[in-house]
Amino acid sequence: MAGNRMQKIGSVFSRTRNLLRIGVIEKPLWFDVYAAFPPLREPVYRVPRPRYGKVKDVIPPIFYQEDEVRARFYRIYGSGPRPFDLSQSNYKSTCQRFVEKFNELKEEGKIEEEKLFEETGKALLASGIILQRRGTDKAAQQDHQDAETRDSLLPLQLQTVLEKIQEKKKDGEEQTPELAETQKEDPLPS
Amino acid sequence: DDKLLSEPLSHPDFFNVKELFSLKDLFDARVHLGHKKGCRHRFMEPYIFGCRLDQDIIDLDQTMQHLQLALNFTAHIAYRKGIILFISRKRQFCHLVESTARECGEYAHTRYWQGGLLTNAHVQFGSGVRLPDLIIFLSSLNNVFEPHVAIRDAAKMNIPTVGVVDTNCNPCLITYPIPGNDDSPTAMELYCKLFRMTIIRAKDKRQQSEVFNELR
Numbered sequence: 001m002a003g004n005r006m007q008k009i010g011s012v013f014s015r016t017r018n019l020l021r022i023g024v025i026e027k028p029l030w031f032d033v034y035a036a037f038p039p040l041r042e043p044v045y046r047v048p049r050p051r052y053g054k055v056k057d058v059i060p061p062i063f064y065q066e067d068e069v070r071a072r073f074y075r076i077y078g079s080g081p082r083p084f085d086l087s088q089s090n091y092k093s094t095c096q097r098f099v100e101k102f103n104e105l106k107e108e109g110k111i112e113e114e115k116l117f118e119e120t121g122k123a124l125l126a127s128g129i130i131l132q133r134r135g136t137d138k139a140a141q142q143d144h145q146d147a148e149t150r151d152s153l154l155p156l157q158l159q160t161v162l163e164k165i166q167e168k169k170k171d172g173e174e175q176t177p178e179l180a181e182t183q184k185e186d187p188l189p190s
Numbered sequence: 191d192d193k194l195l196s197e198p199l200s201h202p203d204f205f206n207v208k209e210l211f212s213l214k215d216l217f218d219a220r221v222h223l224g225h226k227k228g229c230r231h232r233f234m235e236p237y238i239f240g241c242r243l244d245q246d247i248i249d250l251d252q253t254m255q256h257l258q259l260a261l262n263f264t265a266h267i268a269y270r271k272g273i274i275l276f277i278s279r280k281r282q283f284c285h286l287v288e289s290t291a292r293e294c295g296e297y298a299h300t301r302y303w304q305g306g307l308l309t310n311a312h313v314q315f316g317s318g319v320r321l322p323d324l325i326i327f328l329s330s331l332n333n334v335f336e337p338h339v340a341i342r343d344a345a346k347m348n349i350p351t352v353g354v355v356d357t358n359c360n361p362c363l364i365t366y367p368i369p370g371n372d373d374s375p376t377a378m379e380l381y382c383k384l385f386r387m388t389i390i391r392a393k394d395k396r397q398q399s400e401v402f403n404e405l406r
Contacts, residue, residue: 003347003348004348005309005346005347006346007342007345007346007363011365012345012348012349012350012365013350013365015348016348028323028348029267029270029272029323030263030267030272030323030324030350032195032196032199033199033263033266033267033270034263034350034365036199037259037262037263037266039256039259039365039366039367040255040256040259043345043362043363043364043365044362045345045362045363046233046362048231048232048233048360048362050232051232057241058235059230059235059238059240059241059246060240060241061240061241061242062239062240062241062242062247089218
């Protein structure tokens with residue numbers, strides 16, 4: 001039983017064809033099928049060497065025209081009010097609705113380009129979707145101030161916590177000798 | 191007997207595998223989703239459509255062509271009563287692959303691959319073993335993200351292979367690669383369904399042809 005185990009030379013088909021031509025092997029099952037329906041690329045071994053020097057990214061990035069609107073939406077409003085529900089394949093997120101409204105208003109052409117963004121926000125408010133701006137809010141500023149006061153109070157709080165732990169340790173030391181005495185007393189009556 | 195075997199080869203799509211899947215089915219099963227840009231294998235670049243926010247998207251037109259060729263090849267092998275071996279080293283889908291193989295009446299190996307299973311078969315299993323005539327990889331990497339040893343061993347033993355190659359896999363040695371996602375459950379279920387339907391269809395056609403021949 002002859003065979004050719006050199007997987008780095010030629011393809012499976014070329015090696016089998018050559019062995020058949022010599023006559024040391026009998027025709028395998030798959031040979032005629034491969035000959036009738038060859039693959040798009042012959043499965044020859046290629047050495048997986050890494051690229052040297054400056055690596056050119058051959059694959060184009062995928063961007064759409066609507067991505068500009070989406071980027072602006074996410075920068076101003078953060079992630080939308082509703083989480084994405086990926087179980088439905090025809091789900092439309094808040095951002096997608098915003099983009100579609102934007103394109104509609106743009107096609108109508110009655111509003112100027114600078115005001116289009118605010119107009120779409122108002123249109124969505126009218127249809128019931130509330131968008132909250134992120135970052136530059138009064139509520140956000142108050143949170144910032146609370147955080148500052150909390151930071152200044154922190155060392156005082158830590159001191160009180162340390163004192164409490166030290167008190168507890170002293171109490172613990174007083175209790176353990178009492179427990180030891182009670183343990184010594186117990187075996188005596190038994 | 192010769193007519194029985196040579197007649198299917200004259201038709202371009204004797205088993206009509208094209209009707210089993212469509213582009214929309216592949217898209218809904220999330221077959222086009224690849225790994226991130228950093229995981230990309232150099233030889234998968236011709237099969238990738240583009241990169242959306244650093245995630246590779248596989249070109250589904252090419253996947254359709256490759257899938258049609260691969261399913262056609264499996265159908266012909268099953269028609270000629272060849273032994274088919276399913277291999278997948280993903281623990282998540284090990285049960286699915288084994289049950290698919292059982293339903294087809296073929297074989298599966300989803301556990302640790304010992305070194306000499308194909309190359310040292312006569313010592314491990316005894317003399318007179320019949321090796322598989324086709325090996326189908328539903329995931330061509332093993333648990334440490336390296337190419338599965340069986341790809342190299344099948345090329346050594348001159349066994350043709352069909353395999354689902356993701357964007358981090360090496361498609362060189364696989365005879366009929368299918369560029370596609372091998373991590374999503376929906377994609378794996380789709381592949382298992384397609385392979386099961388082709389093999390069962392081919393076997394039924396073989397039975398029918400034999401019955402027709404006997405009647406003559």
